[in-house]
Amino acid sequence: MKKLVVFLSALALLVGVFYTIFFSKGKVGISSNVNGAYIYIDGEKKAVIVEGYTDMDVEGGDRLIRVERISDDGEWRYFGEKKVFVKKNTYTKVYINTRKYLNKNDKNQKAWNALAKTLNTSQDRRYYRSSKGVVYDKKTQLLWQDDEDAKKVKKSWNDANSYCSLLNLLGFSDWRLPSQKELKSIVDFSRYNLTIRKAFKNVKSDWYWSSTDSESDIGRALSVHFNSGDDYWYGKSTAYSVRCVR
16 A cells, blocks of 8 residues: 555656646747847746747746847847746747847946937937937947037036036936047038037037146146137136036
């Protein structure tokens, strides 16, 4: 009798294992708008989407399925996720649409994600303008202030530095006064009167302060004029326009 009980217990265990292996899972066909994206099930990397879709066995029940891919240049992150109820021993089709985010992987990633939703990223270009008053330069990876203050605010050099350090725009609080080299990078000499890249909308023909000050004369700093694109040393007490960067 004892042997029979042991046998039945072992048999029940085997049946349970067999059921778990063969009947506790469902098959899921996962597709996305981004080929080559990694598939994560409940946070664990499981597979890669190849040629548009991938079939895989997934434990039954509620599952969070995420697809994610980093662009070849590391600049963009494609991300999408969906909660799915996987039926056991059943085939389920799942399509996950990804959004395109700036891949910064820093303390401001949430702000970058929010910003990316306001950028027109449908075409690959150098400058991307947000409706929220900033311009992103993909080449230099600089984010420029381009709200109404960028054409209204005029301050002395010291006050301009303070203004930028205290600026909180779109969730970013690490703004600063740009260097002369950085300001010159957004000059467009092919344009007449307003020699600044077309992506910038809040512009005026004026001198803008840079953070570059003189080593030989501590009372002077370089400013850049967005009519000619020229730069010149001026006294720091002069009130000029300010365009912050981060």
